[in-house]
Amino acid sequence: MVKKKNSRKYKVQALVHLTILIAIILLLNVISTFVYSRLDLTEDNRYTLGYSTKQMMQGLDDIVYIKVYLEGELPAGFRKLQESTRELLDELEVYSGGMVQYEFIDPLAGKDAKDKRYIMEQLQGQGLEPVDLEVAGDEQTIRKVIFPGAILTYRNRSVPVSLFENQMGMAPLQVLHNSEVGLEYQLANALRRVRNTWKPDVAFIHGHGELDTIHTADLRQELRNYYRVSDLNLTQYKVEKLQEYEVAIVAKPDTTFSEVDKFKIDQFIMNGGKVLWLIDRLKADLRSLGPDGTGLTNDYPLNITEDLLFGYGVRINPDLVQSMQAGFIPIVTGTSGGRPQTSLKKWVFYPLAGEDAPHPIVKNSNPVMLKFSNSLDTVKVENVEKTVLLSTSPNSRLVYNPVRINLQMVRENPNPALFNKGQIPVAILLEGNFTSVFRNRLAPQTLESGQYGDVREKSDTTAMIVVSDGDVASSQISPDGRQVLPLGYDRYTNQTFGNKTFILNCIDYLAGHSGLLALRTKEIRMRMLDQARVKENKVIWQVINTVLPLVFLILFGIIYNYVRKRKYS
Amino acid sequence: MIKKLIIPMLVLSCLAVLAFYFINKEETKERPDRQDFTIKDTAAVDRIFLADRMGNRITLTRQPDNRWMMNDQFLANQSYIDILLTTIRKMEVKNPVPLSYREVAIKELATTGTKVEIYKDDELFKTFYVGGNTQDELGTYMQIGGAKDPYVVHIPGFNGYLNTRFDANLRDWKTKEIVPLSPGNIASVSIEYPQQPEFSFILHATKEGEYHLANPSAGTEMSQTLPPPVARTYLGGLKNLQFEGYVPGVRNERADSLWNSVPIARIAVTSHNNQTRRMRVFPSATARDNPIYQDRMYLMFEESPREVTQVQQGTFSRLLKTYPELAGQK
Numbered sequence: 001m002v003k004k005k006n007s008r009k010y011k012v013q014a015l016v017h018l019t020i021l022i023a024i025i026l027l028l029n030v031i032s033t034f035v036y037s038r039l040d041l042t043e044d045n046r047y048t049l050g051y052s053t054k055q056m057m058q059g060l061d062d063i064v065y066i067k068v069y070l071e072g073e074l075p076a077g078f079r080k081l082q083e084s085t086r087e088l089l090d091e092l093e094v095y096s097g098g099m100v101q102y103e104f105i106d107p108l109a110g111k112d113a114k115d116k117r118y119i120m121e122q123l124q125g126q127g128l129e130p131v132d133l134e135v136a137g138d139e140q141t142i143r144k145v146i147f148p149g150a151i152l153t154y155r156n157r158s159v160p161v162s163l164f165e166n167q168m169g170m171a172p173l174q175v176l177h178n179s180e181v182g183l184e185y186q187l188a189n190a191l192r193r194v195r196n197t198w199k200p201d202v203a204f205i206h207g208h209g210e211l212d213t214i215h216t217a218d219l220r221q222e223l224r225n226y227y228r229v230s231d232l233n234l235t236q237y238k239v240e241k242l243q244e245y246e247v248a249i250v251a252k253p254d255t256t257f258s259e260v261d262k263f264k265i266d267q268f269i270m271n272g273g274k275v276l277w278l279i280d281r282l283k284a285d286l287r288s289l290g291p292d293g294t295g296l297t298n299d300y301p302l303n304i305t306e307d308l309l310f311g312y313g314v315r316i317n318p319d320l321v322q323s324m325q326a327g328f329i330p331i332v333t334g335t336s337g338g339r340p341q342t343s344l345k346k347w348v349f350y351p352l353a354g355e356d357a358p359h360p361i362v363k364n365s366n367p368v369m370l371k372f373s374n375s376l377d378t379v380k381v382e383n384v385e386k387t388v389l390l391s392t393s394p395n396s397r398l399v400y401n402p403v404r405i406n407l408q409m410v411r412e413n414p415n416p417a418l419f420n421k422g423q424i425p426v427a428i429l430l431e432g433n434f435t436s437v438f439r440n441r442l443a444p445q446t447l448e449s450g451q452y453g454d455v456r457e458k459s460d461t462t463a464m465i466v467v468s469d470g471d472v473a474s475s476q477i478s479p480d481g482r483q484v485l486p487l488g489y490d491r492y493t494n495q496t497f498g499n500k501t502f503i504l505n506c507i508d509y510l511a512g513h514s515g516l517l518a519l520r521t522k523e524i525r526m527r528m529l530d531q532a533r534v535k536e537n538k539v540i541w542q543v544i545n546t547v548l549p550l551v552f553l554i555l556f557g558i559i560y561n562y563v564r565k566r567k568y569s
Numbered sequence: 570m571i572k573k574l575i576i577p578m579l580v581l582s583c584l585a586v587l588a589f590y591f592i593n594k595e596e597t598k599e600r601p602d603r604q605d606f607t608i609k610d611t612a613a614v615d616r617i618f619l620a621d622r623m624g625n626r627i628t629l630t631r632q633p634d635n636r637w638m639m640n641d642q643f644l645a646n647q648s649y650i651d652i653l654l655t656t657i658r659k660m661e662v663k664n665p666v667p668l669s670y671r672e673v674a675i676k677e678l679a680t681t682g683t684k685v686e687i688y689k690d691d692e693l694f695k696t697f698y699v700g701g702n703t704q705d706e707l708g709t710y711m712q713i714g715g716a717k718d719p720y721v722v723h724i725p726g727f728n729g730y731l732n733t734r735f736d737a738n739l740r741d742w743k744t745k746e747i748v749p750l751s752p753g754n755i756a757s758v759s760i761e762y763p764q765q766p767e768f769s770f771i772l773h774a775t776k777e778g779e780y781h782l783a784n785p786s787a788g789t790e791m792s793q794t795l796p797p798p799v800a801r802t803y804l805g806g807l808k809n810l811q812f813e814g815y816v817p818g819v820r821n822e823r824a825d826s827l828w829n830s831v832p833i834a835r836i837a838v839t840s841h842n843n844q845t846r847r848m849r850v851f852p853s854a855t856a857r858d859n860p861i862y863q864d865r866m867y868l869m870f871e872e873s874p875r876e877v878t879q880v881q882q883g884t885f886s887r888l889l890k891t892y893p894e895l896a897g898q899k
Contacts, residue, residue: 013573022573024577024580027585027588031584031587031588031591032589034591034592061668061669062669063664063668065664101665107725111725115659115725122725122728155670186752212722382849432794466786483739569664
């Protein structure tokens with residue numbers, strides 16, 4: 001009787017315990033849908049937001065709404081990009097306290113042909129680039145246009161965000177991987193752009209034959225999203241005027257600078273101003289070649305290289321860089337039906353620079369195309385740190401002034417043995433405390449004249465970037481002369497080089513957006529499978545993945561039964 | 570046993586409190602249906618109600634023949650209906666209203682917004698409010714009935730705003746068709762010219778396709794059977810005949826005195842089911858002052874509210890024929 005009563009008691013107790021356990025599990029599940037937490041155990045902290053992003057998220061005072069156009073049927077690579085974007089947005093949502101809201105949509109789903117056309121036009125007008133894809137369906141492969149990007153809206157302003165960074169000459173898998181790595185930078189940069197109410201002042205310096213507004217039109221257009229862009233004729237203003245600006249751009253001057261103008265720039269730097277120097281030391285241009293297609297280089301009558309730049313820590317050499325990795329030019333190779341036939345030929349004077357340097361300015365960027373660039377050397381200057389940003393490919397060489405340029409060269413295959421100079425620096429970042437070039441140089445009478453004002457001899461910590469090519473910031477113009485092509489776009493090869501990104505990154509860095517730019521340096525290694533070993537050991541791994549769990553299950557069953565039998569027999 | 574249950578029960582209680590807290594907190598968040606403005610299946614929409622804060626109220630009702638009636642009184646302008654249905658089918662949320670503007674947007678929706686009710690199968694399916702446009706005029710503020718937050722709504726691919734499509738102004742929704750009947754459904758057209766009675770006529774059409782033309786003032790002297798092609802050409806010309814617009818600034822009393830003055834013509838169009846639309850044509854007063862309106866005439870319908878509309882002579886001449894013209898005497 002007692003035994004029976006005990007058995008009933010245990011049954012009730014077990015039932016109550018089971019009910020409580022189920023209730024606890026259910027409640028834990030309910031709570032877990034509201035509480036978001038993530039533990040990043042990856043070696044490269046790939047799931048941890050950068051400091052500047054977290055700060056930006058915590059400083060949000062209004063809703064940031066992100067419409068991501070990555071939805072619908074997508075190939076595996078893009079689905080992964082979609083998933084990474086979703087994870088990142090979840091993270092941003094949490095850090096922003098719900099200020100970041102997002103939605104994934106397929107903009108063309110369920111739309112008729114006319115609407116599709118309008119939507120595509122609108123998205124392209126907003127700045128999103130379409131990508132043509134082949135998606136494997138159940139029965140056939142279909143072509144599909146997607147817009148791998150997003151529109152980010154903050155208050156009444158919207159900006160496009162490209163989530164897919166197409167990089168030239170890179171395997172699709174690597175491009176997608178790099179796009180995933182760059183997601184945080186892209187979104188944070190777009191957020192900065194859309195929230196930017198205060199814009200630092202950037203000045204294009206004029207008065208010494210610098211690039212005109214037409215050739216820099218595309219760059220200016222892009223800069224205006226982040227900066228207030230002005231033109232400043234240095235000769236017309238006093239020393240103090242330049243100091244109103246954050247960054248000065250000296251783009252391809254071709255005449256002499258007066259001493260006063262040099263002094264203005266020098267004092268601008270001494271007062272913490274930043275300068276982007278885009279300097280051609282030699283006059284070399286395809287348009288200036290004679291009728292026989294030949295020409296000789298000349299020195300530009302520049303006087304800033306020897307004293308200013310040399311004093312700050314960089315020497316621009318009177319030579320030209322040739323590289324095996326170079327751009328192309330069209331050359332008439334014959335006639336057909338009375339019409340000249342042209343073909344594209346590699347032109348060693350147009351080196352492609354930027355070999356995966358680790359600095360945030362150039363990290364993960366497309367190569368930059370230079371035209372008749374000079375080599376750069378660094379000069380020992382105290383308290384100034386130098387970083388090479390761009391250098392040519394390892395198969396490069398130098399030719400010295402006066403250089404004979406001959407179009408016939410394109411017909412000959414360059415001899416690799418001659419291109420043995422290794423990587424040649426063509427863009428250098430200088431950071432630190434600079435010493436004024438005018439230190440102990442001005443006579444007391446001159447100083448007293450009031451023309452120069454007070455001379456500051458040592459700068460605060462500041463920075464400048466020297467690029468040994470002025471055309472790096474110059475856009476090509478369409479043949480009819482009416483349209484300015486995007487900076488970096490080469491109309492002969494239809495390729496877009498990284499010139500625009502490079503210049504924008506330089507100015508961002510100089511203007512103090514280095515925190516954001518640092519996101520670009522985030523290094524996430526691809527954990528690729530060794531395809532050869534995969535093929536070799538395919539069967540073994542298939543067996544391990546399918547049979548081993550079953551073996552474990554059977555073993556567990558046997559042991560469990562054995563223990564039960566021993567205990568209760 | 571109770572002792573053994575204390576800890577599990579405590580854990581359970583704590584979890585229950587936490588879950589209750591989160592569930593309640595979540596309720597304050599926006600529900601997805603509170604931002605779903607799109608109505609995909611507009612073919613099932615059979616009634617739309619629009620009401621603005623100026624007191625305008627319009628009920629648009631789908632008829633069995635797929636035409637729409639306004640306030641069960643007038644035929645609605647079909648092109649406006651098509652635009653409205655397309656709009657509610659295509660419009661989507663563009664973005665939430667910024668927090669900095671939310672209060673203003675909600676106040677504006679409450680004071681000047683238009684209430685829109687969509688009915689399916691005679692049951693209320695969705696209510697939303699339509700407010701003003703965004704500063705860039707590429708979006709319109711809207712809020713679902715009962716929702717906490719307003720949204721900026723747009724049609725993807727369309728660069729413009731949407732609030733004019735939800736206008737509750739009666740005039741806009743009235744059809745501009747002068748003879749809203751198919752030619753085959755017209756039983757008679759009577760046109761009386763008070764100042765030239767010899768031009769007046771009545772055209773009778775039987776359902777069998779026979780036509781009879783008569784001048785009422787001349788009795789049997791001017792009466793004849795009209796060849797069907799002539800009659801059909803005339804009646805066919807009345808299809809899609811539209812007035813140009815309403816004459817602005819004409820008040821009710823002036824409209825009434827105009828109605829009672831001697832018109833150029835009195836017109837009556839009767840359908841086979843005995844519904845008659847009466848109208849009168851007057852010379853245009855604006856034509857005297859403005860040469861642009863010299864080829865215009867006033868047209869008034871005998872219906873309430875009596876309003877003065879404007880027609881172009883060139884277009885209206887399709888209706889304003891004379892007995893001699895139809896009888897082939899001229």
